[in-house]
Amino acid sequence: MNPPDQTPRRRDRIDGRAIRDGASSIGVAIDDDAARRLAVYLDAMLDENEHVNLTAVRDPSTAVVLHAVDSLAIALAVAEPPRAVFDLGTGNGFPGVACAVLWPSARVVLCDRTQKKLIAIVRCLQLAGIVAEPLWADADQLPARDPAQLAAFDLVVARAVGDPAAVARGSAPLLAPGGRLALWLTAEDRPPVTLAGGMGRERVVRYELPEPARRTRAINVWRKD
Incomplete structure (x- = not known):
């Protein structure tokens, strides 16, 4: 008896037009090249996900909405390029990858405490031609480990990383005065108006993601004094 075939099934590649159209549905305009690069990145990330746990979302159409389109919504919440x-x-x-595509002149740092995830991310960045800096670190320990990062950023972003108060404690030292923390939350979440590090909530932007993952999302933005 022959052993079962362990080769992953070849799926359809993601078309940049799906990302561009999804972004347009929430009011974000991106050009064809930006959409193409995000599609290449997302395709590569789903391929890497066969070996490294990067996402629970395996359907490409759903990944377009929940990862690419949802991330591009940051353009609705941040008026000036950081x-x-x-x-x-x-x-x-x-x-972060969506930020790098939206604002190509910005320095974008992708920080995670799991090295194997960053190694996979680097391969995806290279395939897509997207420029961003991987950083293997625990953000809570970063100020002591690398003082050069203190007050070096005017925007900190985070999706699905838990308690806003805990995120604020980790991000406040990284933000320059006047910098902003943007957190993706559900529309039902009611986070604090003020957070650690002298951060007061500046705005909440709500938007409706399209099918096949329709839901209402909210980006909460706090500004550091």
Whole structure:
């Protein structure tokens, strides 16, 4: 008896038009090249996910919405292009990769405490031609380990990383005065108006993700005094 075939099934590649159209549905405009690079990255990330646990989402159409389109919503919450972006607990690279595509002149740091995830992310970045800096670190320990990162960023972003108060404690030392913390939450979440490090909530942006993962999402933005 022959052993079962262990080769992963070849799936359809993601079309950049799906990302562009999904972004347009929430009010974010990106050009064809940006959409293509995000599609290449997302495809590569789903391939890497066969070997490294990067996402529970395996359906490409759902991944387009829940990873790419949801991350691109940051453009609705941030009026001016940031100079430096820190993705805290990047996991699979989103939302930082979307920030790198939206604001190509910005420095974008993708921070995670799991090295094998970052190694996979680097391979995806190289395939997609997206420029971002991987950083293997625990954000809570970063100020002591690398003082050069203190107050070096004007935007910290985080998706699905837990308690906003805990995220604020880790991000406050990284933010320059006037910098912003942007957290993706459900529309039902009611986070504190003020957070550690002198951060007061500046705005909440709500939007409706399209099918096949329709739901209402919210990006909460706090500003550091």
